[in-house]
Amino acid sequence: MGFLELKSLSKSFGDEIVLDGVSLSVPEGGTLVLFGRSGAGKTVLLRSIAGAIDPDGGFIAIGGEDVTSVPPEYRGIGMAFQNFALFPHMTAYDNIASSLTSKRMSASEIRTKVDAVARLLKIEHVLSHAPKALSNGQKQRTALARALVAEPKILLLDDPLRNVDAKLRFEMRLELPRLLADRGATIIYVTQDYKEAMALGDRIAVLDQGNIVQIGSPEDIYRRPENTQIAQLFGDPTINLLDVVPKQDDRGLHAFLSDQRVDFHGRFPGVAGRDCIVGLRPEALSFAKEGGFPVTIEAVTPFNEKTVTLATTLRGREILLSQPAQDPVPAGPEVNLQIAAQDAILFDRATGQRIAPEPDGNQVEEAA
Amino acid sequence: MTAQLHLNSINKRYNPGTDHEVHAVQDLDLEVERGEIVALLGSSGCGKTSTLRMIAGFEEVSAGEVSIDGRRIDRLAPAKRGVAMAFEGYSLYPPLSIRENIAFALKSEKLPQSDVDNRVEQIAALLEISDILDKRPNAISGGQQQRASLGRALIRRADLHVLDEPMGQLEPQLRAILRGRIKHYIKEHELTAILVTHDQTEANALADRIAVMEGGILQQFDTPENLKNRPANIFTGAFIGEPPMNLFSAVAGVSDDQVELRLSADTALRYPVTAFSEELRQRIQHDNGIMIGIRPHSVQLTEEGLPAEVFANQWLGDQTHIAARFAGASIVSVVHDLALPRPGDQINVSIAAADLHIFDTKSGDALSHGGNLA
């Protein structure tokens, strides 16, 4: 049983179902990222855990104790908000100290703790400022300090890097795990940025329309997405999705792209002849010296760390390819592409669900 | 070729002569060629939106001139400037359907109805909004509204198309494809476009040239390629690129056979003299404050090289960001293979002279890119 346990949590606003029976379990000290588009229910879920919203059904347990009807001030939670939610009429110091003033604690004790957390987050020099005198980065750190200072058992971070500029967001993304690790808190981190989700989560829960559609490690989600939608949410540029009808022969399951045979590794009984979609990550494609399938280069966009090429197949399908910036793009427009076949993901076209290869164990059994 | 849009030393001052005076745009010179796509790129408050609003006519020009196609327009009413604009806040007319909203932009061209229908269908197909043409703005999502707003601006044949954060609200899975299509459309119809964005990926993908702004001042106006390889100053160097450029302050020491860039008491980069041009050696030898910049993807993890201790390793699917303590600060490296150091591991990093950018600390200006003077 996890430290934080949610069981079939549901919530509706009028006719709109925001949470549709969400169950989750997070081990003590773990970091779970809640990922989803806006409107997926992430924020409502987080607020239900914090106690700011009363769920219609289900229960929430922290450390084995049912807290579903416990008011927020008794849940021992720290939370950082996307819009910072600093108290505009208090200084940064008073903002941070507000998490401690409710507890029986002397002024000097509070001072020590606020100073310590301010030093950790490098905001000692702005403690006497009002929020409106702080830069966005400083506001974000003050909000984080307020969430951290009381050493909560559970830390809820609601897209805390959303409103800071790209450079700071990147720096904080690298720094955050270190800042949070030695506090031992159980963390729920909400984000819409797949990079943040993959970088920060031990596990990622993908939320869509009030349901958790997949939960797993970053690698699970990226390499084995449950459906085409999740596959499209992770990765930049987005995954190539091409309609295929795979065929089976003694070399295994395969499909044809631009008349070139592409093999799928693993056993897929009953898939041959079905309408499928093959998902190819742009970085799983590369230019082939020889062999591969022919495409026409349409546009090459060099970014700093990678080069993205848009090409069309013989049948006019658009396909994106991404490679490290230092690798050369061959002179086009007619080139050949090759696929790292183990990275091809097969989906059912009707449902969009991933078709997983059968585990090897079966194969052994059958062979025997 | 004549400039389609010419900004001649334009300025914007808010609340002039008061305590709250803000000099939002300072002596901005910019020329956009006919058929060119230019992006104004910068973080919020850099002056890019004020500039755009001055071009479109929603904001008075405090000083300077704006001309389109050789015609001075800065005192004309917005409607008379020949500018088509797509707004960040969509601003679709709520009582009209999406089709009527888009067709509305063609009213002044007095086209036969069949032409209007054709063009609306065409732009709707391009922007993937064919299926919602008969809906009202409040019945569709934010991303769809933004696409409709874009359609309304792009369907016109204006002298200048002005796009304010045109893709900020777009669904991520559509962005990459739509960027390509919009660029293609603008080029095909020989439109001239200026767009404002804070997203460098968008600027990179759409624009022929990018004007990087900060604090109301134009920092660099150049092709994406040059912004990446030849940043004009520390600001552009650090601003362009994701992850951002690694920057260290350094002291240069030039001897007969080697150039030493000392980053901290126990860390120094050493290169043979031949790696740097004669003029550059002269220049940095007499400069007592320089900054060196290295792009994260140019930081190599090697057997030899300088020691660093890894503190973060973040896998993003197609690339991995490795951050390490180095020279009293931190250094970030982007790698693509999977044999990775874990946090706590000792690694060695090396930086090729060809990948070095050197800046003057005081002025912030670039001194060299890859061993030769800037």
Next chain:
Amino acid sequence: MDHTSFLERWFRRVALSIIVIFFMFPIFWIVLMSLQTNETILRSPPSMSFVPTFDNYLAILAGRLDSNVASMGINFVNNLMNSIILSVCSVAVALCLGVPAAYAFARHKFKGSEDIAFTLLSFRFAPPLLVLLPLTLYFQEIGLADTYLGLVWVYQLICLPLILWIVRGYFEDISPDIEYAYRIAGHSWFSTFRKIALPLAGPGIAAAGLLAFIFAWNNFIFALVLASADKQPVTVGALAFVTASGIQYGQIAAAIVLSIAPTLALALWAQKYLVEGLSLGAVKG
């Protein structure tokens, strides 16, 4: 170079001046009148030149109304005190009841909450006379007629909806996240209300209170019907200046100046809070 032309700026100034003169003229004229005798006021043609006199003020403060035919006692100072007591008490009661109610309406949407809030506002729609006549009978029945308590109670019809609706808007403008943040930091809902909601809506509450005060102060009809001579405020008391022997314009003017002085002073003093209140939207960010 500023693009607004000289002509445009000049025109703006003239237009502003005309508006100011238009609105300030009655006040200016009344101040002038209050410094003249009835004779100089009524001479024809009117003239701006006269010898200022404070007789009107002295007469009012002394409580003696002299006309050319007779002199009678008038209780203006008492009326002024009544106005102050009634307005201050009404606003105080309305704030005590209205602010928590406004908070509840802003934060807790329940079935029918909108209807209740609207019903409260609708008290302002009905013509006061409609309510007054039955109310007078009831009040006489239960002994509330001609008491401060009864008047303050009826004044809630004016003050409470005003405060409720204005302050509710201010509470709604405060991001709920700010309050959640304080709750999660370990504070009860009441201390959140006291330490976060009240201070942040403060300027709005002040503005609403001020408006309610002005409305209460200027009320005429409730007091006319429900109050006897010793409880009536200045608005009703001013009727006494219309005497059988003529209308005492000078003294009316002096009385008006005295009776608008408190609200005017209050409005001027509260101006900066009003402006602050309007710019409070910044809290949202």
